């Protein structure tokens with residue numbers, strides 16, 4: 677009897693364990709779906725260098741499918757959608773990347789004759805030249821704003837004397853963000869807020885509208901003319917007797933993008949050979965049977981501009 681009871685209880689805990697795991701797995705699948713959906717929904721190119729891409733995808737899902745941040749943080753309804761992409765005209769919705777999360781949406785002043793009171797205008801959430809979102813926020817800054825609603829920029833302090841067009845009158849508390857739905861967002865989990873932050877770090881910078889910080893995105897680099905990145909593969913027109921020799925890509929030219937990376941490959945149609953050091957300027961190649969071999973050099977500068985060149989080598993040895 678004792679043994680039977682033990683068996684039963686073992687069985688129950690086994691059942692509980694498996695159902696918890698199943699729930700956990702379901703949650704993982706659901707999260708993965710949201711991450712993927714986030715990447716589909718992002719209306720701008722994302723810079724994922726050095727970022728946690730799962731957080732970026734999930735953050736995009738919250739910002740674009742749940743939080744409706746761009747509804748307020750674009751420059752206003754007339755320019756929030758790309759031309760021909762206004763869903764309220766019955767068109768397929770297309771967000772306007774030129775105003776995406778750049779702020780500048782004016783929600784008007786307090787409708788109070790005792791005014792003048794300041795206009796409440798949504799802020800620029802895109803990263804600035806520091807690479808951090810909301811104009812240089814650290815993750816801690818951002819979480820603090822979202823959790824407390826305290827305006828870090830103190831744009832509209834509480835009125836102490838007469839309204840001066842800048843302060844906010846009681847019973848409103850001017851140290852807090854108005855209009856912004858922080859009382860709801862404050863309840864998000866740490867991971868949710870972290871994901872939003874990671875996503876906002878990955879979107880392109882937009883200048884302020886109207887301009888409050890000039891060159892917010894950094895100084896515009898002057899266009900460099902004349903020098904373009906070019907690949908020069910050598911030696912050209914070579915006939916060799918020996919199976920092994922060195923290629924030379926050192927004559928390649930780097931354009932405005934600076935330092936080059938090298939990649940030597942064997943295009944389709946050429947007999948195969950081995951390339952030792954295929955990502956260096958001067959790899960060693962080892963040939964197989966007699967014939968004409970083709971080698972292709974691709975150089976890429978640090979701005980991602982690529983160029984290619986090919987050489988043919990006629991192998992006459994044994």
Ligand code: HEC
Nearest residue numbers: 743744745748796797798799810821828853854855856857
């Ligand atoms: C209903 C409109 C609305 C929505 C939706 C909205 N915001 Fe805001 N947000 C504002 C306004 C307006 C301000 C500026 C308020 C003020 O000046 O008092 C603001 C301010 C902010 C600030 C403070 C900016 C700073 O300089 O520190 C942050 C951060 C912010 N919003 C993030 C978000 C995020 C993230 C979302 C989506 C999850 C979002 N907002 C959705 C209207 C909105």
